[in-house]
Amino acid sequence: MKIKNICCIGAGYVGGPTMAVIADKCPNIQINVVDINEQRINDWNNYDLKKLPIYEPGLDEIIKRCRGKNLHFSTDVEFNISIADLIFISVNTPTKTQGHGAGQASDLKWVDASARKISQHATGETIVVEKSTLPVKTAETIKNILKVSNKKNKINSLDPKKFYVLSNPEFLAEGTAINDLINPDRVLIGGDEPNAISALCGIYKNWVEESKIITTNLWSSELSKLIANAFLAQRISSINSVTALCEATGANISEVAMAVGSDSRIGNNFLKPGPGFGGSCFKKDILNLVYICKHYGLNEVADYWKGVVNINNWQKKRISQIINEKLFGTIAGKKIGILGFAFKANTNDTRESAAITICKELLIEGAKLSIFDERVSYEQIKSDLKDKEDSILKNTWTFTKDIYEITKNADAIIVLTESEKFKSLDWEVISENMRSPSWLFDTRGIVDIKKAMKNNINVWSVGSGDLIKKNIY
Ligand code: NAD
Ligand code: UGA
Numbered sequence: 483m484k485i486k487n488i489c490c491i492g493a494g495y496v497g498g499p500t501m502a503v504i505a506d507k508c509p510n511i512q513i514n515v516v517d518i519n520e521q522r523i524n525d526w527n528n529y530d531l532k533k534l535p536i537y538e539p540g541l542d543e544i545i546k547r548c549r550g551k552n553l554h555f556s557t558d559v560e561f562n563i564s565i566a567d568l569i570f571i572s573v574n575t576p577t578k579t580q581g582h583g584a585g586q587a588s589d590l591k592w593v594d595a596s597a598r599k600i601s602q603h604a605t606g607e608t609i610v611v612e613k614s615t616l617p618v619k620t621a622e623t624i625k626n627i628l629k630v631s632n633k634k635n636k637i638n639s640l641d642p643k644k645f646y647v648l649s650n651p652e653f654l655a656e657g658t659a660i661n662d663l664i665n666p667d668r669v670l671i672g673g674d675e676p677n678a679i680s681a682l683c684g685i686y687k688n689w690v691e692e693s694k695i696i697t698t699n700l701w702s703s704e705l706s707k708l709i710a711n712a713f714l715a716q717r718i719s720s721i722n723s724v725t726a727l728c729e730a731t732g733a734n735i736s737e738v739a740m741a742v743g744s745d746s747r748i749g750n751n752f753l754k755p756g757p758g759f760g761g762s763c764f765k766k767d768i769l770n771l772v773y774i775c776k777h778y779g780l781n782e783v784a785d786y787w788k789g790v791v792n793i794n795n796w797q798k799k800r801i802s803q804i805i806n807e808k809l810f811g812t813i814a815g816k817k818i819g820i821l822g823f824a825f826k827a828n829t830n831d832t833r834e835s836a837a838i839t840i841c842k843e844l845l846i847e848g849a850k851l852s853i854f855d856e857r858v859s860y861e862q863i864k865s866d867l868k869d870k871e872d873s874i875l876k877n878t879w880t881f882t883k884d885i886y887e888i889t890k891n892a893d894a895i896i897v898l899t900e901s902e903k904f905k906s907l908d909w910e911v912i913s914e915n916m917r918s919p920s921w922l923f924d925t926r927g928i929v930d931i932k933k934a935m936k937n938n939i940n941v942w943s944v945g946s947g948d949l950i951k952k953n954i955y
Pocket of ligand 1: 491492493494495496497516517518519522559572573574575592593595596613614615616652653654655656762763
């Protein structure tokens, strides 16, 4: 099976960067990324590369090289399906908000709609690849939907279409997506059709070492993606649970993480403490895993993984309570500067960002927030801070692109994202700007706290139990 034309349904954080890298590495393949969101497609086609819908380091250069040559962005889903040899389904799979399984199960309506479109409009032999993160066994549903078009074609005595369904989950992380795609730890392909598997392997072999391309059965591949995310999130909840213990005992989380992570069996990745993991996937994927476990009657397994999400929620709540306590039990009317709103550095994505929960809690207590983020827009923050009782949150926060503006007359500053910029702030200027007693809350443990303290700023840094007694107040 020779792949000359690829269609990717979904021009989001995965579809866009992934197809850009495939286009860059496979100049002989034409790639059409399609989406029903017209604005998003217009943004991908924007002449000004600073206005692409997604910020990822290095992405703009690839778009510049490939767009209009072998990489195209379009809203014409049907036509681009009809000419494709291989179709990636890369649509969103968020947690269901209503109906059966609400709050835990994945909402598969966009995957279902994509499969139906493929079944109607594909022609000849087509490889259908699950790129979205999906509950184990979804490939069965996709195969069933695709079978329907074959039945109809047979009745109308047209040439039957032939579909091969593969699973090829994506492991990129935002902020490092291009590097992750170019140098993946592994590429995972699940399926039971050797020719289709070898055609998909052939694409990756253009730049990925063969030893890094793992093939498994469909269900192992689908499940491995959920489990990989669950393991990563579990490490963060583990280290965050220990931050509270460090604060209670006088231990220091960076020392503990270093000592523990130096054991090569444990390793030192994903041991950075923080305000709780965010991002569109960890929480939804674990909740989905919990739902699947319950479906199979594995309640103890479900409870085990649910604990990872519980600790994450607890960490966010714990931090907003500490801020309130340190500021003499009331933050009503006090100005608090927020450094970073995205869920991590080097992205404009705010989905499930701990900043949303923490800022909302502070606003509900009556604080006035001044928010800085180098990549997130005012409109995005406005939409994230909107509440059912909008009135409580209205007009009590401002947004600025001037980092020092947020410190003027502020009672406290909270570092919520691990941006490089926050590591080298001018604490002398900040101290003069702030109202006394002034507080710095470093939820990432990245700030030069010695300099801040030297300038008479009280510091709380996550998991730094050794700091607590050194403050003035
Ligand atoms: P996203 O919301 O950024 O993009 C999904 C896009 O699909 C949207 O633009 C939406 O309009 C489009 N879409 C939905 N239904 C469609 C349809 N029927 N036809 C055409 N377009 C349609 O989502 P994302 O972050 O790219 O995530 C996509 C999938 O990849 C999810 O399953 C996610 O769990 C998984 N994933 C995400 C990441 C990440 O870093 N964001 C990493 C690995 C895996
Ligand atoms: C994560 C996984 O790392 C990817 O492999 C996966 O493909 C992706 O989810 C997905 O399926 O969506 P992402 O959410 O983009 O990627 O970013 P991460 O680097 O994993 O960070 C997630 C959250 O955990 C962020 O809020 C980050 O600040 C936090 N984190 C990460 C910590 O608090 N400590 C750490 O040590 C690492």
